Amino acid sequence: MAEATVRELINFGFSxxxxxxAVANIGDVSDVQLAINWLLDHGEEDKGGAVEFKHxxxxxxxxxxxxxxKAALEFGNPCAKGCKGSENWVCLMCGVTHxxxxxxxxxxxxxxxTREADSRALTVGEAAAGVCRRGHFLxxxxxxxxxxCYECESYVDHEVLGPLVARMQRLKFGGADEEEPEPEVGSILDADPQSAHGFLGDPNWPLPRLASACNEEARPGYKxxxxxxxLxxxxxxxxxxxxxxDLIARSRNCVAYTGAGIRTASGIKDYATKASSSSSSSSAKSPWLAEPSYAHHVLxxxxxxGNLKHWVQQNHDGLPQKAGFPxxxxxxxxxxxxxxSNPVVPMDGTLRSDxxxxxxxxxxxxxxCLALGTSMVGMNADRMAVSPAKRAQRLHRDEALGTLIVALQQTQYDKISSLRIFARLDDVLNELASLLNLDVASAPVLSQRRQExxxxxxxxxxKSTTAQLHLDLRVGSxxxxxxxxxxxxxxxxxxCQVMEAPEExxxxxxxxxxxxxxxxxxxVTRFLGGWWIEAAIKGELDKIPEATQQSAMPPWLAAANALGAAGLETSREKDVSFEDASAPPPWLQAAVEQGLGERVEASGSVLFPHLSMGVRASRAFLQREKSDAHHAPETWGGLSDALQSAGEAISSAAQDVVGSVTDSAAKALLGDRAVDKFELPPPSIRQINIQVVTCVGVxxxxxxxxxxxxxxxPVKKVLTRPSYTCLAMLLGSYAILIPGLVSNLFEFLLGVQMLGINVLLTEVDGEPGPIAESTFGLVHLLCKTGGYVGAIxxxxxxxxxxxxxxxALIVAEIWRDSEDPRQVQKSKRFxxxxQFISKWACPDMFAYILLLLPVLN
Known part of the structure; x- marks a missing residue:
């Protein structure tokens, strides 16, 4: 093998x-391409040009x-797996050599x-927040x-890598590490007065003192x-x-520009704090349950x-809105x-143009500009602080007041700030609230989430002055x-699809x-903040992040268009649109009053559940519009109402019993996968054909x-002993049955649907939800639409x-060869x-299921 590879390399022009x-330094001596790559990486001619480094x-x-x-890096260690050779790489995430x-x-x-392990450890909350786990990729x-970088698939450079490369160069070629001495706590900031206080500050003020020392960069890779x-x-x-x-009182367009430092008191970690004894540290909490800090409430x-006009927020946490900011x-x-509509932007992503x-x-x-808790390391958004600071230096003080910076750490813009404060945000804003007599209220109480x-x-x-949109936020919409x-x-x-949110x-x-x-x-799972919905109802926003799909209509609206399609109304000019969704249209009200709706509701309880619900909703609307005298019930009407109430109570109880039984069975069979409520789109005909051919072939x-x-x-011929062929037929028949319980009957997606995808019906406030054509889903749908006999x-x-x-067959097979005559007799009985059941109970169960599917569809 090795000689053949050497000859191939010689034929390619290598000595x-x-x-x-090259062959001696690669693992697989038969891999010619690997040997060529080794040669190209070790000085042989590469006509493709120099290696390009990617940022x-x-x-x-x-x-x-x-x-x-960098202190943990070591040079010259062998491969951790014991491999020989000098072509080794050290992981920059854990320091291990391979x-x-x-x-x-x-x-x-x-x-x-490591990437696979990180992916398994990723939580739903982290995924929704845009967190990526890539393993040890450097x-x-x-x-x-x-x-x-294995993610870039390229040689890379980055500001963060400089100290690590320099450390390895000193270890490989010699030389001592040059470390800056760490300053002592309590020492005075080594800076000029303008950088320490701002150009409006008093140069005679004492300089800040060191509260926590840390020689690391606040944000590695940035300015x-x-x-x-x-402090x-x-x-x-x-x-x-x-x-x-005084500056705030004089300002006409004051803007807050906040970074991660404002949320540390809320239990969410920032990026720049490194010191273990940090003056702003706080216990970490779930970011979804974090509460606003005192600084948020003061803003x-x-x-x-009326003193603060606008807020540019670098964080993603929604804490300003939780505190009551619009x-x-x-x-x-x-x-x-x-x-x-505004997902967290990755470092290589682009900001939204609007x-x-x-x-x-x-x-x-x-x-x-109030620059609060931000290290201002060169982001595009830093212009909010830099521009007014520069304007204040060249314009009259009444036209531009400049930028206030409040942060515990130094920033690159301290020298151009109007006022520079080294302190905790809560301390600064608490003092400010006292001076301005601000009414700092607690966070507003948000209401329970709306269904629609x-x-x-x-x-x-x-936003529209003429249109109205029905926002359907029910689970499954x-x-x-x-x-x-x-x-x-x-x-x-x-x-996207609405899911059941955690209770809190x-x-x-x-x-x-x-x-x-x-x-x-x-x-990916994301959240729509409750304040968006409340603001949309009041019409405070120019636009909203979500719009309801056209197919998700109010029940009476679906009834209106379906009635028209069925030709059950006498006069109708057009389909009802979302803009008309404030009440049932007049022609539908007339159709219900004339009794046309009764026909639809009576025949459509299974075929068109939304249609029958729409008729009931329309009737309820009309009854609310009538006066009490107009719809006073007669004697027989009261009896009818009582019977109807009793029937509804019995129906509701039956639904609860049957529904709980089917749900419990599904969960027992499928576990956590049974509550997966997302419905995948149907597969293509080609996929279906491939799956069916595969199933038949198996x-x-x-x-x-x-x-x-x-x-x-061959086995001894015994009267009660089936052949292997018969056993194979039995197993094959039940192999078809099992997918019928948990999978789409027409698709046989054995490798996908049996994993728990698209299995259960999603119930939405008593309405039938999207249906998966499985036996469980069919039973659930029949129960929810009143078809109890069919479900049973x-x-x-x-x-x-x-x-x-x-x-019975399994038990009979176990007892067939028993030495106990009674068990042998029981085996025959089973x-x-x-055989008896097969004579009357199985004129093919699938024929009955297929008979019901047209009713469903």
Whole structure:
């Protein structure tokens, strides 16, 4: 093998010595391409040009402490798996050394294993927040100290990698590490007065003192400073806040520009805090349940007092809105957890163009920017603080008041700030609230989430003075996202489905949504904040993030259009649209009053459940419109109402019993997968044909195996002993039955549908939901639409009887060869029972199910 590879390399023009050297350094000596790659990487001619280095965008997404400390790096370690060779790579996430692709590819395997482990550990909340887990994707080659990113599939460079490469160069070629001495806590900030206090500050004020020391960069990879934290002297802090209050009182267009530092008191970690003894540390909480900090409430009070006009929020947490700040006045420029149309923007993603335009408008208007808790490391949004700061230096002070920066750490813009405060945000804003006599109220109580609402918006999500949109937020409803970024729409699609939200979030009015993406592996769960819905009802927003799909109509609206399609009304000009959704149209009211609706409701309880519900809704609407005298019931009417109430009570009880039984059976069979409520689109005809051919082929193969077993392993002929072929036929028949219980009857998606996808019916406030053509789904639908006899028959024919037969045959087979004559007799009895059942109970159970499916459809 090795000689053949050497000859191939010589034929390609490589020298024999270099060819043998390459073969000796690769793991698979028969892999010619691998040997060529090794030669090209070790000095042989590569006519493709120099290797290009890519600036890695994935490094910016890494949480704090993910990349290995440079002090932990070691040079010269062998592969952790014991492989020989010098072509080794050290993982920059854990510091472990593995062999490269020219040996046994353990470095590659290490990345693949860690990525898989990270994906399994990813929580739903993290996925919804846009968190990506990529495994240990960075490795440094010990031959030339270049860094490879497995995600980029390229050699990469990045500001964060510089210190690590420098450390390995010193270990490989010699030299001592150059570490900056760590300053002592209590030492004075080494800066000029303007950088420490701002150009409006008193240069005679004492400089801030070090509260927490940390020699690391606050935001590695950005234009940032050391992560040391400083505090102003108490007297200086009071003087600075007094000056701040004066600036706010003079401002006409004051804007807040906040970063991660404002939320640390809420239990959500920031990016820049590194010191273990940080002055702003707080216990971590679930980001979904985090509550606003005192700083959030003070900013809301500033807005209520008219002093704060706008808020540009770099965070995604929705804490300003939870504190009561209006959605219409906040720009969540980097994405939002509570706005499905504004997903969190990855480092290599693009901001929403409309939000950028909105930010640019306020950049030109702002005269005082409150930069609170942000390290301002060079993001595009930093223009909100930089522009007014520069205007204040060249214009009259009344035209531009500049930028206030409140942060514990130094920033690159301290020198151009009007006022620079080193203190905790809550301390600063507490003092400010006292000086301005602000009424700092607690967070408003959000109402329970709404099931549906009529809002003054069109189908495009834009505010309208003429149109009305029925926003259907019931579980199972499908919504369309408005103004979704192209990159997000390409990944997840624009359609989503309302899911059952966790109880704590539903109590606050929030709505949980599922975006299917390209199959369930790429699906994502997001939330629509309850404040969006309340603001939309009041018409406060120019546009909303969600619009109801046209197919999701109010029940009476579906009834109206279906009645027209059936020709049951005498005069109708057009289909009813969403804009007319405030009440049933006059022609439908007339049709119901004339009794035409009775015909539909009587015949459509199973065929058209939405239609019959619509008729009932229309009738209820008409009854509310009539006076009490007009619809006073007669004696027989009261009796009829009583009977109807009793019937509804019995029907409801029966539904609860049958529904709970079927749900329990489904959950017992499928476990957690039984509550999966997302309905996949139907597969293509080609997929169906492939699945059916595969299923039939498997059945034929099983029969063939049974026949072959009879030929190769003949058994003694016994009257009660079936042949292997008969056993194969029995197994094959039940192999068809089992998919019928949990899978679509016409599709046989054995590899997909039996995994729990598209199995159960989703119940929406008593209405039949989307149906999966499975036995469980059919029983559920029949129960919800009043077809109890059909549901009972399907359960008996498709579930109970086959189960009894299968159990009886298994027991009979166990007792067949027993030495106890009584068990042998029982075995024969069980077989007779199966034969007896087959005579009257199985004129094919599937024939009955298929008979009911047209009724369903």
């Amino acid at each position: 024999e010595d270099r060819a043998r050297e 890695c965008p994935h490094i910016c997404e890494l949480p704090l402490g993910t990349i290995v400390k 062999c490269g692709r020219y040996v046994n590819k353990h470095a590659l395997h290490h990345w693949q294993e 490795a440094m080659g010990l031959m030339d100290l270049s860094v490879w 940032t400073m050391k992560a040391h934290e400083y 102003d002297e108490p007297a200086v802090l009071k003087a600075k806040v007094k000056l701040l209050a 809301v009070a500033l807005w209520k007092s 959605q219409k006045d906040i720009n969540e420029i980097h994405g939002a957890w509570w706005d499905p 939000l950028i335009q909105w930010m640019l408008e306020w950049e030109s208007r702002v005269d005082l 609402a009529i809002i003054p918006y069109g189908r495009d999500g834009r 499908k919504l369309r996202v408005v103004d979704q970024p192209d990159w997000d729409q390409a990944k997840y699609g624009e359609l 979030l539903a109590k606050q009015g929030h709505v949980q949504l599922l975006f299917p993406g390209d199959g369930l592996k790429k699906s 059945l034929l193969a099983v029969l063939g195996m049974g026949y072959a077993a009879d030929v190769l392993f 028959l399907v359960v008996i024919y498709a579930m109970v009887i086959p189960s009894v037969k299968l159990i 077989i007779q029972v199966v």
